[in-house]
Amino acid sequence: MSVHTSTASPKGRKYEDVLGGAREIFLRDGFEGASVDDIARAAGVSKATLYSYFSDKRELFREVTRVECERMAETTLARIDFNAPPREVFTTAAHSLTRFLLSNFSLQMFRTCVAEAARFPELGQAFYQNGPEMGRARMVVYLKLAIERGQLHDVDPDMIAEQFSELCRARLWSRAIFGVQTSFSEVEIDEVANHAVETVLARFAV
Template sequence: MGATAAAAIRRGRKFGQVLQGAREVFLRDGFEGASVDDIARAAGVSKATLYAYFPDKKILFFEVVRTECQRQAELAVDRIDEAAPPEKVLKTVAWRFVPFVLSDFARRIFRICLAEADRFPELGRVFYESGPALGHAHLATYLRAAAARGELRIEDFDLAAAQFSELCKAHVWTRSAFGVQTEFSQDELTRVIDGAVGTFLARYGV
């Protein structure tokens, strides 16, 4: 979200209430289908209160996406023990990343951004910068530290981080995104995550 959009947001006592109501309506109706009346009703506030916090629906959508993605990224980072062996760290990261990208929230937001890509390309950019790009940066930072300790052999850290993310989505992401399969068992996720970590370490492990 740009500095102008961020500056337009006014925080207050009912800020979180408005965000929760907006999250519910956006996920249910999409960006275009979500009306300010419905968001205000779901949040239990007046339209005047909603506009006092968020003068524009796009800014409200940006903040819903940013808040959820940042929360997920912080949860993932908090669980990383950088002193642990790479296999353990990568599995921890994957077990935070994979369930999130397969979540109802991520799947619906992705579809909204894709549907609005031509008219509002900034929606997709905000989602990417708040979610995938943030996680990518955190992972690349860890990989640099692990390589410096001699635990991994990597030259292009950004590429390696992107490759690990893609390995973690193998088999499950496209099936989820297209609605072919929306629920995955623990065994299915274990298969994908163990395969991703094993493949990654086969390429970059020492």
Template sequence: MPDGAIEPKKGRKFDQVLAGARSVFLADGFEGASVDEIAKAAGVSKATLYSYFPDKRFLFLEVCKAECCTQADRAIETIDMNAPVAEVLYHAAREIGDFITSEFGMRIFRVCVGEGGRFPELGRQFYESGPMLVRDRMVAYFDLAIANGDLVIEDRALAADQFNELCRADLFPRMMFSIDDSFTDAEKHRIAKGAVDVFLARYGV
């Protein structure tokens, strides 16, 4: 069965295994992480770990999915969708910027790019659980803003992709090419504000 068709087995230690794997991947990266260390960090046997996840790539992907969903849910909980459109977009831009420049976010993107040639399904499935999730959430907000007369957008999916790219300007290439591993709040504010200004200049009323 191809990796894309595999669904993880759920059980009482599923979250425990994910938490242990997250800590090891964050500390050692994908290549450096061993199944023995992950099992130890999770407090389970290797047999138990393998009963949930067939291999390390699949486990890494599930950790990525869980992290992306957590970030997306947090953004929804903390952003008032009824606030002025510029405020909503700024908070969304900061969430995107904070995630891609977080230690775990940097690990995810670097691993997916580094492993993409050997394991294309890893990058493809991460795209579906990460960037595609961001796009869907932005499109849903655009629907609301358009209905309220705050935005004028014909191709909402394209607009969501454009907004995401604006939010990653400067930060993402510096992170991906290991030019910088940390970014100040002022740097992230500059990018987020610029993203909102450019986006509203195109789609604002």
């Protein structure tokens, strides 16, 4: 059963090179510190080529965020059988989400959006729409199916999705975002993900 449609639109190798260069520089220097010159250099293209795809740095930042979050979502959805029991679906989703939340990309983009929130609120809005909001919407598709099948209680699926996401942030994410801990073992990640699954099943599973 198809539950999503990729929004990616292939535009050629140079376009991908620009995104790759921008990703590298944004992660290294943040939004304000990233220069178009550095992005073009990292991408191996001219500034004219870069501007032929993107009108400004903000548009480029939004596209890098969209593509990366879309890639994570597609990878996760490819692993999920939406006809499987809730435990199996939640377990796959929890492990994927927890790892993504702790990834260097996710952490750096979050820090950048918070740092620039006052001057460029659209950056945070773009990250939210392409990350948490997109993930929530896709989880809701599954939750509605599970509720219809009588596998989950008939509770607001949006709320279930929001709470599930927050459970995957327990313990490790706050340590990561504040730099208290910079690396995490598989055991630590599995513990958070498994507790998220058990908690949501205890509350919502029939």
